[in-house]
Amino acid sequence: MKYLKIFIIVLFSLLYEKGLAQENYSFDMLGKLKTYSAKEIESSRWSIGGETLDRDYADYHAYKGYLGPSGAKRIRLQGGWAKCEQIKGVYDFEWLDQIIDDALSQGVQPWLQVSYGNPIYEGGGDAALAGGIPTSEEALEAWDQWVEAMVYRYKDKVNEWEIWNEPDISKKMSAEEFAAFHVRTGDIIKSIQPDSKIIALGLAGLSRTEYVKSILDILKAKNKLDQFDVLSFHGYNSVPERSYSAVAKLRELVSSFDPEIELWQGENGAPSTPKGQSVGAMTKYDWSEISQAKWVLRRMLGDMGHGVDVTSVFQISDMHYAMGDHLEGLNSKGLLKVASDGSIEKPKISYKAFQNTVSVFSGEISKIEKAEVLKEVNDLVVFSYTKKGVRGTAITLWIGGEKPEDLMDTELVNFTITHTKIKNPVFLNLMDGTVYALNEDNYTKNGKVLSFQKIPIGDWPIVILDKDWLELVNN
Structure with missing residues (x-):
């Protein structure tokens, strides 16, 4: 019975791609929507995820030909301290230079996350999701030096910096410890690039308003609210519309500290495979390329309808998480299907749906x-x-x-x-x-x-x- 269900799901996806399972509308067809590349779009609210490149779970050079044509004006990237500094005091930014320069050449603006820890230092934290921040004096000094080197290197190319990812799910640090770490990092970024925009938290849980408030209270007490330009949130839900009451509470909270703080949906996506074939959020449900595409559309347009300032879809390609991380195995949330050799097998239905939405709803939309x-x-x-x-x-x-x-x-x-x-x-x-x-x-x-x-x-x-x-x- 299980395999029959999987067969039916795959069959519907194949039929849809051929136009056979599509609703037969009674209207006269006028044609197809023309889509635009990022270079052809002046501005928009839409971002695409380019995460996990710091751990080689995806390959930018395999999918870069699809980035500009997607129409996304931003790409979320993780800086990868552990990938940049594999020998103490020696930085290798070449891998990241290539990615940032190529994205910019396609009209896509990177927003760059400083993360994760670096195990070459004792007390250096973990180079993985849900890991700990650096804690030892040596590791914190090395972190400071790496952040400083990165901001100096990219200050003429990157203006939006995100500090860490989903600290609220880590059991290795308290909110107070992370707030101090955020201030430490924010001071470095602002000292080098005073007009930069700092994106805070990458919050995993939408209901964790007390966590957000505790961070904001500390920043306010230290007169550091200028390091909280944006609250980025994630919060996966199989029914996207059920997220927005929590989003409204987050907006009310941050506005009580500063009404100018923006709200960005920084990471959300749905799998495209049946239950048991993917890791990560929402994998206890059966999914297919069709239901994934529907979910992506509902998340994008739901965000826009509820006043979210930027929406980033997670992510452009499938990922393969390695042993030792918070997850292990295929994460099928990509808009592009990855073949076993790491190449792009094909765009999924969701890639076209993303393109269509971006092309219609870019520019100044009210x-x-x-x-x-x-x-x-x-x-x-x-x-x-x-x-x-x-x-x-x-x-x-x-x-x-x-x-x-x-x-x-x-x-x-x-x-x-x-x-x-x-x-x-x-x-x-x-x-x-x-x-x-x-x-x-x-x-x-x-x-x-x-x-x-x-x-x-x-x-x-x-x-x-x-x-x-x-x-x-x-x-």
């Missing part, structure tokens, strides 16, 4: 806060937006509330939305980028009140938007 929705489906998620320099609005819709599934089932939904104006509405399936003309009997307009009838909606986001938002290519 949520229409006054928009109100009358709907017949309780779990229907609806947001509407304007885009600077583009006429009309865009409406994102999906049915949330449950984990995304592999079937492409839809239901016909009626809804009315206010304060939204679309002159020439079209229907965009973000999964594959197909654009359809809406029939006149599917919508009515009364000024800025739009009523839609019999719109096929499933558990993944689609967009109804003014055609002016899009550039089409022939199918």
